[in-house]
Amino acid sequence: MANPSPTTPPPPMSGATLVIASMALALATFMNVLDISIANVSIPALSGDLGVSFSQGTWVITSFAVANAIAVPLTGFLTQRFGAVRLFVTSVVLFVVASFLCGMSSSLGMLVFFRVMQGAVAGPMIPLSQSLLLSSYPKAKAGVALTIWAMTTLVAPVMGPILGGWITDNISWPWIFYINIPFGLLSAAVTWALYRNRETPTHKVPIDYVGLGLLIVWVGSLQILLDKGNELDWFNSAQIIALAITSAVAFCFFLVWELTDKHPVVDLSLFKGRNFWSGTLALSVGYGVFFGNVVLLPLWLQHDMGYTATLAGSVLAPVGLLALLLSPMVGKYLSRSDPRLFATVAFMVFGLIFWMRSQFTPQADFVTIMIPSLIQGIAMATFFVPLMTLIFSGLAHNRIAAASGLSNFVRIMAGGFGASIFTSAWINRTSTHHAVLAEHINFASLATQSTISGLDNTGMTSRQTLGFINNLINQQASTMAVDDLAWLSAVLFIVMIGLIWLIHPIKSDEKSEAAAGGH
Numbered sequence: 001m002a003n004p005s006p007t008t009p010p011p012p013m014s015g016a017t018l019v020i021a022s023m024a025l026a027l028a029t030f031m032n033v034l035d036i037s038i039a040n041v042s043i044p045a046l047s048g049d050l051g052v053s054f055s056q057g058t059w060v061i062t063s064f065a066v067a068n069a070i071a072v073p074l075t076g077f078l079t080q081r082f083g084a085v086r087l088f089v090t091s092v093v094l095f096v097v098a099s100f101l102c103g104m105s106s107s108l109g110m111l112v113f114f115r116v117m118q119g120a121v122a123g124p125m126i127p128l129s130q131s132l133l134l135s136s137y138p139k140a141k142a143g144v145a146l147t148i149w150a151m152t153t154l155v156a157p158v159m160g161p162i163l164g165g166w167i168t169d170n171i172s173w174p175w176i177f178y179i180n181i182p183f184g185l186l187s188a189a190v191t192w193a194l195y196r197n198r199e200t201p202t203h204k205v206p207i208d209y210v211g212l213g214l215l216i217v218w219v220g221s222l223q224i225l226l227d228k229g230n231e232l233d234w235f236n237s238a239q240i241i242a243l244a245i246t247s248a249v250a251f252c253f254f255l256v257w258e259l260t261d262k263h264p265v266v267d268l269s270l271f272k273g274r275n276f277w278s279g280t281l282a283l284s285v286g287y288g289v290f291f292g293n294v295v296l297l298p299l300w301l302q303h304d305m306g307y308t309a310t311l312a313g314s315v316l317a318p319v320g321l322l323a324l325l326l327s328p329m330v331g332k333y334l335s336r337s338d339p340r341l342f343a344t345v346a347f348m349v350f351g352l353i354f355w356m357r358s359q360f361t362p363q364a365d366f367v368t369i370m371i372p373s374l375i376q377g378i379a380m381a382t383f384f385v386p387l388m389t390l391i392f393s394g395l396a397h398n399r400i401a402a403a404s405g406l407s408n409f410v411r412i413m414a415g416g417f418g419a420s421i422f423t424s425a426w427i428n429r430t431s432t433h434h435a436v437l438a439e440h441i442n443f444a445s446l447a448t449q450s451t452i453s454g455l456d457n458t459g460m461t462s463r464q465t466l467g468f469i470n471n472l473i474n475q476q477a478s479t480m481a482v483d484d485l486a487w488l489s490a491v492l493f494i495v496m497i498g499l500i501w502l503i504h505p506i507k508s509d510e511k512s513e514a515a516a517g518g519h
Helices: 015-037 040-050 057-082 084-104 108-122 125-135 139-170 180-198 207-230 238-260 268-272 274-304 308-334 341-359 368-392 397-439 446-456 462-495 508-518
Strands: none
Touching: 015 057, 015 084, 015 108, 015 139, 015 180, 040 057, 040 108, 040 274, 040 308, 040 341, 040 368, 057 084, 057 207, 057 397, 084 108, 084 125, 084 180, 108 397, 125 180, 125 397, 139 308, 207 238, 207 341, 207 397, 238 268, 268 274, 268 397, 274 308, 274 368, 274 397, 274 462, 308 341, 308 368, 341 368, 368 397, 368 508, 397 462, 462 508
């Protein structure tokens, strides 16, 4: 089969070829999304093996997220320069190589470096998997293609925590990366075999190297500041001050450059539209708060509640069940309804489940902790697609790709920032609550005397008794810190409902195109 001409798109696939092609593309998407959620429950084991704290261990997640965010806006340029098929297959192969190197890492520095590499090469994978999938189906069945793509991204968060927990408990944490190797190679091989003659036209296009460099500097400096701030005592450290100044100066130059350059790496003029800026802000802050809690919950469960990685993963896994069931219904009725109503439901449900988590105590059982995760599936089904539909409404067709890259960049970046902020806030709030609780534990207290006497009668030494009491205080303080952050999350989601209703209502004929661009 000859390469199609630059002006003629390749014909749709059919039969077994279409099925196999869809599975190969879905496998790459699944692998990419899985790699984010699979690492969350492995942080305690990984941190212990590498001899670092939990907060340092979360760099494994945040480094991937930020590198991935920076790479996403480059997808359009790279696709035009090298072709969608070559770029996609190359990204998958490099992702496999980076996964192998992550598993081989013997120090935190090595692992973070290779996670940055992994996140950077993964940038084009998800947008290209969707565009290649859409090109494989007739236009009349574009909805089927998008449903397959969306369902894949929902299954991965269900499997990730369970699989990551089981691997961590029964094999070892490097295998959460090694597992990508066979699936990635299979996806790359099948995709190349079926799509190499369907390559997209290529031509040389200018790239905004200055804007890209400034983007890397300000985002990278800010992420390092957030990751190391707690460890270095924030602005009492000269290093943190230097990072803050570097990030601020680079950000200011970035804004000026991107608003004046002919070929900006990100089109900031999109923020002139109310629907785009308010929708992107609601989506990004919401995702940052959600992702911060996703990282925090398994840390708390394993560090203070005695959960294994497998059990912690099982608590998180139900989040995708209702999302899988409800997503097709949301897609069906979205074109007939106001997307703002769906997004409002999502934010109200998020507010509810985080309020439920703010009521946790150290005595909370498995079912009590799992129920909010199950309910959260309703929010997941009504969160992404309606908001993306609103974000892209009213934009000209030729601006959808740029808007998709920019909104996803902001969203993924917010996720990395959220993970760092929530981890640091949890550690600080735990220390604060511990100090307050410890003030009430003294030998003048009858409750303290009674507790010490009871523990002494069990045969404990004085040192063991005091250690046991201190562990109880730690557990209570940590749980109270989790409750604080959950309560704050609930308030933020309820307040952000106002952002949704700043968005102009959209016409029914705009919804299908906006939704397609949103994916």
